[in-house]
Amino acid sequence: MEYISASAPVDLPKLFSDLVRCETRLYNALNDRLRERHGIVTSQVEFLRFLREHPGARVADLASEFAAGVGAISKGIDRLEQQGWVARQPNPADRRSSLLALTEDGMRLVRATDDTFAECLTELLGSNLPSSSLSTVAQAFSQLRGILEQAGIGTPAG
Secondary structure: EEEEEEEEEEEEEHHHHHHHHHHHHHHHHHHHHHHHHHHHHHHHHHHHHHHHOOOOHHHHHHHHHHHHOOHHHHHHHHHHHHOOEEEEEEEEOOOOEEEEEEHHHHHHHHHHHHHHHHHHHHHHHHHOHHHHHHHHHHHHHHHHHHHHHHHHOOOOOO
16 A cells, blocks of 8 residues: 655555554663663653643543543553552542642652653664654654544544
8 A cells, every 4th residue: 555645655554564663662662761770661651741741630631642541541540559659639520530649759750760761762763863854753743643633533432
């Protein structure tokens, strides 16, 4: 299946395969580095980073951001809560949901992972692609993500 663009044909199945394999390898490498240095995995750091930037978020907000099911996100938050990194607080606007907050330990941990996160991504992305290519990739994926999110494409049903 080939897509003809203005400049050249693009093999869309190959593009998809490359995209998915790159994402998996980058995620796994980051996961290994975070686990080794901080005893935490990438998905947990992503949740903590989101909660730092969005205090008082609900599980549903994380599910929307990460295009994952509410049940899976809730289980992930349960694990963070068990570690003492996140606390659930009553939601005064809706008794059926809780507001999520980083604990002091959670805030310390997410700050500690910031350098590792940046260092690893710089090593894997910044050191392997020319800055002009990296900028083009970043713009293209930001645009594609916006289009997919605005159209609700790939959003789990539950």
